[in-house]
Amino acid sequence: MKIGIIGLANSGKTTIFNALTGQNIPTTVYPTTEAQPNVGVVKVPDERVERLTGIYQPKKVTLATVEYIDYLGITKGDPQQNRKVLDMIKDVDAVVHVIRAFEDESIIHPTGNVDPLRDAEKTVELELIFSDLELVEKRLERMEEGARKGKKQDEKERAVLLRCKEVLEEEIPLRRVAFNEDELLSLRHLQFISIKPEVMLLNLHEDDIGSEKGSALVEQLRKRFELPVVALSGKIEMEIAQLGQDEAKEFLKDLGIEEPAMARLIRICYDHLGLISFHTVGKDEVRAWTIKKGTTAQKAAGKIHTDIERGFIRAEVISFDDFIKSGSMAAAREKGLVRLEGKTYEVQDGDIINFRFNV
Numbered sequence: 001m002k003i004g005i006i007g008l009a010n011s012g013k014t015t016i017f018n019a020l021t022g023q024n025i026p027t028t029v030y031p032t033t034e035a036q037p038n039v040g041v042v043k044v045p046d047e048r049v050e051r052l053t054g055i056y057q058p059k060k061v062t063l064a065t066v067e068y069i070d071y072l073g074i075t076k077g078d079p080q081q082n083r084k085v086l087d088m089i090k091d092v093d094a095v096v097h098v099i100r101a102f103e104d105e106s107i108i109h110p111t112g113n114v115d116p117l118r119d120a121e122k123t124v125e126l127e128l129i130f131s132d133l134e135l136v137e138k139r140l141e142r143m144e145e146g147a148r149k150g151k152k153q154d155e156k157e158r159a160v161l162l163r164c165k166e167v168l169e170e171e172i173p174l175r176r177v178a179f180n181e182d183e184l185l186s187l188r189h190l191q192f193i194s195i196k197p198e199v200m201l202l203n204l205h206e207d208d209i210g211s212e213k214g215s216a217l218v219e220q221l222r223k224r225f226e227l228p229v230v231a232l233s234g235k236i237e238m239e240i241a242q243l244g245q246d247e248a249k250e251f252l253k254d255l256g257i258e259e260p261a262m263a264r265l266i267r268i269c270y271d272h273l274g275l276i277s278f279h280t281v282g283k284d285e286v287r288a289w290t291i292k293k294g295t296t297a298q299k300a301a302g303k304i305h306t307d308i309e310r311g312f313i314r315a316e317v318i319s320f321d322d323f324i325k326s327g328s329m330a331a332a333r334e335k336g337l338v339r340l341e342g343k344t345y346e347v348q349d350g351d352i353i354n355f356r357f358n359v
């Protein structure tokens with residue numbers, strides 16, 4: 001999974017990128033327009049894999065990974081600068097939108113003062129919509145030009161583009177539109193940004209964690225955007241990410257934070273994107289695989305190898321809980337808890353699967 005971090009300059013994107021990846025990239029005080037993108041890959045924390053590893057003692061453990069990209073800020077009314085930012089993240093699965101709520105006179109705010117709702121609505125979300133609108137208009141122009149030169153037009157694409165244009169002109173993000181599979185297919189090459197799943201991160205001052213003010217803002221954002229909203233303090237979370245596990249636990253307890261942002265955000269993104277994991281186990285390797293909810297056994301097999309998908313015979317499946325209750329695969333088999341499932345079986349979160357196939 002790939003996630004792009006967006007937001008205004010000085011909203012705390014790089015701070016949060018550090019919190020999420022454990023890196024230590026310098027943060028800024030003045031808004032900048034030049035920087036290298038920061039990229040970080042992290043393992044998805046997975047308690048089930050930990051348990052399975054304890055049981056199998058495999059030679060290798062492979063967790064799912066998330067790649068984060070952090071780049072420049074979205075700028076109000078500067079389409080060129082924004083295009084640069086959005087091109088960098090055009091292939092992400094989801095965007096995390098960092099919204100500044102922390103007050104600090106010494107850290108310049110690009111729109112003048114701290115106002116999370118205004119910044120989110122009137123700047124960042126709107127700029128995303130404008131940049132999609134620009135893509136639509138350019139594409140339509142090119143199609144018209146082609147038509148004038150006698151090139152045959154893709155009427156399906158034209159129809160869906162016109163619909164996009166209408167929606168975007170009403171300042172509605174494309175993710176609110178229920179496109180069908182066909183329409184999505186004709187849109188895919190345009191790499192819109194407002195169509196991507198989004199999670200909002202409200203970056204609170206460390207003194208405001210767990211405050212009324214914080215929860216009120218979260219509620220307002222949720223209502224306004226109908227998106228998941230997570231409140232945290234980037235500064236604190238970045239410190240946590242630099243600590244060892246035991247130290248971090250103590251620190252979290254003192255602050256009344258249940259789970260570090262690193263784990264919390266991934267969980268929320270998984271949920272929001274409708275992602276689940278299944279596991280493969282053995283003496284050689286215990287591994288977590290990420291799939292979309294609703295994926296069939298045969299398609300899930302294809303995640304591992306196209307040969308397994310093509311030569312799929314059956315899946316031997318047991319739920320994680322049934323496996324743990326049984327203590328071992330042999331005991332589970334005896335109890336009849338290992339099921340044989342066919343191609344169309346819908347894989348469930350936490351399934352442990354052994355695929356049978358021939359090539």
Ligand SMILES: Nc1nc2c(ncn2[C@@H]2O[C@H](COP(=O)(O)OP(=O)(O)O)[C@@H](O)[C@H]2O)c(=O)[nH]1
Binds near residue numbers: 010012013016102234
């Ligand atoms: N007090 C406070 N300062 C923060 C917090 N998050 C970020 N900052 C500060 O805000 C400034 C800008 O942060 P940075 O991550 O560089 O913002 P970016 O431009 O969005 O990447 C830095 O000086 C950070 O230390 C926070 O939660 N609390």
Ligand SMILES: [Mg+2]
Binds near residue numbers: 014015027028071072
């Ligand atoms: Mg930055």
